[in-house]
Amino acid sequence: ELKVEQNPLFLSMQEGKNYTIYCNYSTTSDRLYWYRQDPGKSLESLFVLLSNGAVKQEGRLMASLDTKARLSTLHITAAVHDLSATYFCAAQPYTGTASKLTFGTGTRLQVTL
Amino acid sequence: AAGVIQSPRHLIKEKRETATLKCYPIPRHDTVYWYQQGPGQDPQFLISFYEKMQSDKGSIPDRFSAQQFSDYHSELNMSSLELGDSALYFCASSSSGTGPRLNRNNEQFFGPGTRLTVL
Numbered sequence: 001e002l003k004v005e006q007n008p009l010f011l012s013m014q015e016g017k018n019y020t021i022y023c024n025y026s027t028t029s030d031r032l033y034w035y036r037q038d039p040g041k042s043l044e045s046l047f048v049l050l051s052n053g054a055v056k057q058e059g060r061l062m063a064s065l066d067t068k069a070r071l072s073t074l075h076i077t078a079a080v081h082d083l084s085a086t087y088f089c090a091a092q093p094y095t096g097t098a099s100k101l102t103f104g105t106g107t108r109l110q111v112t113l
Numbered sequence: 114a115a116g117v118i119q120s121p122r123h124l125i126k127e128k129r130e131t132a133t134l135k136c137y138p139i140p141r142h143d144t145v146y147w148y149q150q151g152p153g154q155d156p157q158f159l160i161s162f163y164e165k166m167q168s169d170k171g172s173i174p175d176r177f178s179a180q181q182f183s184d185y186h187s188e189l190n191m192s193s194l195e196l197g198d199s200a201l202y203f204c205a206s207s208s209s210g211t212g213p214r215l216n217r218n219n220e221q222f223f224g225p226g227t228r229l230t231v232l
């Protein structure tokens with residue numbers, strides 16, 4: 001059974017600082033997603049990583065995937081308060097029809113002024 | 114662009130009542146997934162449908178049932194509601210099609226969710 005672990009679970013950081021969220025998954029997965037969720041809101045797709053070595057960047061966020069290590073990272077550069085949210089990674093074991101997502105525990109990010 | 118539509122957005126029920134949640138996938142998407150997210154928890158997969166047939170089943174209680182209709186919308190029926198059923202329920206949809214967007218096949222797009230509160 002696929003298991004996905006994230007760390008840290010909670011991250012408090014000052015504006016302007018850099019940090020990385022880690023996502024480990026237990027079995028081979030074809031696709032890795034990163035989502036952002038604000039309290040009580042839906043899941044906003046940030047990145048979809050399809051292959052080993054994939055790196056994607058959007059603004060202050062950069063995600064990467066190492067399929068050999070079964071590790072994905074979400075790097076935050078020069079954090080700003082607007083990035084405060086909960087971030088989930090999710091693994092999709094195969095890209096065939098109706099392949100479900102298994103989510104990590106989430107990382108609650110709080111950016112302080 | 115059209116997104117996944119869920120209704121209702123909020124629902125309040127008493128214990129032992131029933132509830133029906135509806136999901137309208139993105140046009141031309143043939144697969145629907147249901148996820149449950151309890152307070153402070155990560156989303157948990159409940160069930161999925163492809164071309165109106167159940168495809169996969171996760172941690173869905175026997176009190177819950179779901180189906181996908183001919184127009185591809187899906188309904189999640191919940192009976193004998195318990196306090197622990199209070200959660201956000203997300204529907205996601207995907208397309209199994211081929212073509213230029215091959216890499217995006219089976220990528221799941223989430224709806225806004227239905228917040229169910231059981232009193």
